[in-house]
Amino acid sequence: MSAKSKLSTLILILSLVFLYAGCLAFAKQDPELKQCTHQCRVQQQYDEKQKEECVKTCEEYHREKKDRESLKEVGQDPDVEFHPGGELSECQSRCVGLAGEVRQLCLFRCQQKWRRDYASRWEEEGKKQSKEDAEDEGEEEKHNPYVFEDKHFSTAIKTGKGRVDLLTKFTHDSDILRGIENYRLALLVASPKSFVVPNHFDANAIFVVTQGRGTLTLIHEDKRESFNIETGDIIHVRAGTPLYLINRDDNEKLFIVKLLQPINQPDHYEVFYGAGGAKPESFYETFSTEILEAALKTSRDKLERFFDKQGKGPFLEASREQIEAMSSHEEGSKGGGLWPFGSESKSKSAFNLFRKREPSHCNRYGQLFEVEEDEFKRLKDFDLRVSYANITKGCMSAPFYNSRAIKIAIVVKGEGYFEMVSPPVSPKSSQEDSGGRKSGSRYQKISSRLRSDTVFVVPAGHPFVTVASRNNNLEILCFEVNIENNVRYLLAGEGNYVQQFEKEAKELAFKSKEEEVDRIFGNQDEEFFFPGPRQQRGRDYE
The missing domain is CATH 2.60.120.10 (Jelly Rolls)
Known part of the structure; x- marks a missing residue:
């Protein structure tokens, strides 16, 4: 369709719109729209595409008219004056040659287009800002030295029967926690009926059982000390103490949280396996063959066959008979009573958080x-x-x-x-950052x-x-x-420290009467949990 033909069509459509708008000024809007679209469809000089364009123009005008009426209802003038410069001004300049209602509609449509474009740009800016905020929040999380999640754990040991996860150093990303730089945290998870082979580490440790039942055995210089452990048990393990562990439950996993304080190197400790072979590697095998032959008074061939038997890792499956034997209440000539039955053991190396105790x-x-x-x-x-x-x-x-x-x-x-x-x-130089700090x-x-x-x-x-x-x-x-x-x-709550202030200190500190301070800090009458x-x-x- 030629430009001249398009212009003629547009003028005709606008003429129809204003003709029926004027004739039906006092009619309801829906009949007006219906009449306009009907006239579009009966124009014999239009092909089907032109008729559809005519109908769309009627519908658009109908919507715009409703918008204008809505603006009038809230006291706003829908008529638009010229705005110098920019896309809006360029559009309005095309309306100069028109007059009356046609000019007014042209100006109104320019304003509507400008508003839509402005809203679109605003939405894009909002999306961009949201993305930047999300990136800032992510950056803030990266620099949060106080919180450690799954990604901060590494799996030090893992087999089908258990694993040990080690938390990164507390000072890995920041030195703000260097007050605890010589502590490490680890999680041990042992599957039902599993056995952790004998080992020791160059760190003092506190074990806390958070789930499950097991038996932990410590080898001291002159005796063996065993503990039937369960949820809430706290066990102290001195650096270098050989130990082994079983999960004596048939169904439930055993979870132990370990807080370790390294001895040789700040914030680093090593685990040494005496038992084992190819996997885990026994430290015995690191010695020269001549030394082992002399120390164990055993031939090279026997030693090689002996240490080659174990290759399934530090977590092994134990039989029910083996578990019962290690967790039964028996004393050997060099053994000690199984805790919690042995009172001496209980007082020295183990304690339960919950057993026969009232909460603080x-x-x-x-x-x-x-x-x-x-x-x-x-x-x-x-x-x-x-x-x-x-x-x-x-x-x-x-x-x-x-x-x-x-x-x-x-x-x-x-x-x-x-x-x-x-x-x-x-710190950020301006505005409020994602961590909640104002400039x-x-x-x-x-x-x-x-x-x-x-x-x-x-x-x-x-x-x-x-x-x-x-x-x-x-x-x-x-x-x-x-x-x-x-x-x-x-x-806050019962016993909060503000309640200990003198009257004058309360009034000076909060610039309020003592009664108001007492009312604010005395409203919560519960203690510690609210x-x-x-x-x-x-x-x-x-």
Whole structure:
């Protein structure tokens, strides 16, 4: 179709539109649109494509007219004046030769197109900004030195019967946690009826059983010490102590969290396997053959055949008879009683968090079990407290901070999140960054989702809070290092530290009357565990 023909068609369509718009000014909109589209379809000089274009123009005009009427209803003038410069001005310049209603419609359509283009550009800018925000958030996560997730674990040992996962060094990405740089965290998972071959490591260790039942045997200088272990048991293992372990359950896996303090090298320890052969490699085989022959008083051929038998890795399957023999309550001439039956063993190397003990804090919103140095003397070697928090679903712990202790926490079960107040770890020059720090702010909010095996560290003096999801309880195992002379300062709830302020200190600090300060800090009458944000206000913080 030629340009002249297209122009004639457009003029005819506009004429039809305004003709029927004028005739039906007081009619309902739907009949007006119906009449306009009918006239398009009965034009004999139009082919089918032109008729469709005519109908579309009627529909577009009908929509625009409704928009104009809506603008008038809210007190806005839909008529458009000229805007110098830019795409809108260029479009409006084409309306100069028109007059009356035709000119007004032309201007209106220019404005509508400009608005659509502007909205489109705004949407694109929004998408771009969202992408940048997501990248910033991801960058912030990279620089969050306090939280460690699955990606921060490496599998040190793995077979079909079990594995050991080792957490990266606490100072791997930042030196902000160098106060605990000489600690490492590891997770041991043993399948049912599995046996962990004898080994030792150059680190002092605290083992905590978080699930399952097993038997752990330690070889001391002059005796063997065995423990029938279960959920909640804490075992102290001195550096270099030979040990072996069985999972004595037929169905349930055995989970042990290990906190290790290396002896030879800061933040690094080695595991040495005495038993074994090709896999795991026995350290016996590293010695020269001549040395082994002399030391074991055995020929080379026998030694080669002997050490070549074991090749299935450090986790092996044990028979029911073997498990029962190692976990039975028997004493050998050089053996000790199986804990928890042997009281002497119990007092020295092992302790249970839950057995015959009351929680240190307990209400319907949560429970906290703690083991102090005076209860389990071996913790004094680490200057350590071990605790286990079970926060009811939808509830939270009280915000608090430790005066000296650094908390190393690992989520055992459930989901939730935590928030912590920190000095800036990734400062931005302007605006509010994804970590919650405003420009010029002295503090930064560190927050993270919590799920099974998430590890988070809370340095001394840093206020923090943990919140359980509304679907599951949140269970957290904690190691608190530097516990000697530590004080826990509650920031809310019964016993919070503001309640100890003098009247004048309250009024000066908060620029409020003492009564108002007491009312704010006395509203929460629960201690240590509270209803969570959702329960109190119905808001979704996740």
